[in-house]
Amino acid sequence: xxxxxxxxxxxxxxxxxxxxxxxxxxxxxxxxxxxxxxxxxxxxxxxxxxxxxxxxxxxxxxxxxxxxxxxxxxxxxxxxxxxxxxxxxxxxxxxxxxxxxxxxxxxxxxxxxxxxxxxxxxxxxxxxxxxxxxxxxxxxxxxxxxxxxxxxxxxxxxxxxxxxxxxxxxxxxxxxxxxxxxxxxxxxxxxxxxxxxxxxxxxxxxxxxxxxxxxxxxxxxxxxxxxxxxxxxxxxxxxxxxxxxxxxxxxxxxxxxxxxxxxxxxxxxxxxxxxxxxxxxxxxxxxxxxxxxxxxxxxxxxxxxxxxxxxxxxxxx
Numbered sequence: 001x002x003x004x005x006x007x008x009x010x011x012x013x014x015x016x017x018x019x020x021x022x023x024x025x026x027x028x029x030x031x032x033x034x035x036x037x038x039x040x041x042x043x044x045x046x047x048x049x050x051x052x053x054x055x056x057x058x059x060x061x062x063x064x065x066x067x068x069x070x071x072x073x074x075x076x077x078x079x080x081x082x083x084x085x086x087x088x089x090x091x092x093x094x095x096x097x098x099x100x101x102x103x104x105x106x107x108x109x110x111x112x113x114x115x116x117x118x119x120x121x122x123x124x125x126x127x128x129x130x131x132x133x134x135x136x137x138x139x140x141x142x143x144x145x146x147x148x149x150x151x152x153x154x155x156x157x158x159x160x161x162x163x164x165x166x167x168x169x170x171x172x173x174x175x176x177x178x179x180x181x182x183x184x185x186x187x188x189x190x191x192x193x194x195x196x197x198x199x200x201x202x203x204x205x206x207x208x209x210x211x212x213x214x215x216x217x218x219x220x221x222x223x224x225x226x227x228x229x230x231x232x233x234x235x236x237x238x239x240x241x242x243x244x245x246x247x248x249x250x251x252x253x254x255x256x257x258x259x260x261x262x263x264x265x266x267x268x269x270x271x272x273x274x275x276x277x278x279x280x281x282x283x284x285x286x287x288x289x290x291x292x293x294x295x296x297x298x299x300x301x302x303x304x305x306x307x308x309x310x311x312x313x314x315x316x317x
Contacts, residue, residue: 003298022292023256024285031084035077037255038070039248047239048075054237057170057218059155059228062241064314065283068221069153076149081217083196084149085136089158095165098137098152099175100192107131125183132179132192134203139195141175142203143213156222163232170235173212180208243276249287256288257295264294264303271311281314 005016023029024037048071051058060068076084087098107128134142140150155163169175180190184207191202220236222228244252249269253260268290275282290310293300300306 003300019296019298022288024288031073032077035070035073037252038067038074039251039255040071040074041242041244041248043242044071044239047237051237052079052217055215057152057220057236058239059220059222059233059236060239060241061222061224063281063283064223065281065285066241067284068241069151069219072149072151072217072219075217075219079217081147081149084151085140085195085216086151086153087136088153089155089162091157091159093158093162095137095162095169098135099141099169100135100138100177101133102177102179103131125187128179128183128187129190129192132177132190134192134194136195137169138175138210139203140216140218141169141173141210141212142194143211144216145214147214148216150216150218152218152220154223155220155228156225163228167231167235173215175210177205177208177210180205182208184208243273244284246270246273249273249284252284253288253291257292260291260295262295265291268294268307268311275311275313282311283314286311 005013005018007013020026024034047058050056060071062068072084076082087093107130136150137152140148142148180187189204189206190208191204194201194203246269249272253265253269268287272282272287290307293306293310294303
């Protein structure tokens, strides 16, 4: 049986069945299933517990694909912290965006439609809840009786000011929404949407201020692409991920693929270890991809050639 689903000859193969996806690319899996495949290192367990006891963010630094963002899913699942809130960072990310989003343009447009000729000013304040949504950070800081889990992903990609902007929120444990503060005298309570998959979940905000009750469990990841301010670093516990050894990699493969073995599996594990020890970067995802194809029911006939592409280092030109 040919490994090629796509033949490249223009033949109609629309009726050909597709094989099931790799387990880590099956998006129907539950959060518990995804968390169960992560394999922790001993130092990760210690620092997670320290962060929980001290109510401090945990800054996890390591190369791309080293599993930094997977750790929080296991913690959230094991401790019953609910859905992990995720804030992916880029160069345009701001503290306000992480706390809440206010669509002033949509509000003005809708008001103008209701009141022809109306300008920017409006005293129609009661509908402001339709245009406000809490962001992942803002949702995590709501007064929950049990802490939420928040992933701030790739902080080193942010604008230079964002790490320091986070300090007040982390230290003081509250934030304010100016749009609600301005109308608090007439509308002291406003219910607005929160972040997360449950789009109908709302939070009641009183006098435009949110005060933390239980500080969230926060993991902040960094690929180490730039230095972070000392004032920010001292507010965090820091975990440097280390390169996994052969036995840890074998555990990871078993967690995702069951009992896989054979010469090609051993060779791929050793290749991964050799690449890491040489100071180059390669992700565990790449190893999983290679082993999945090599040990499948219909492995590629030209796997050696494909292997080069699958296991190419991330910092290779």
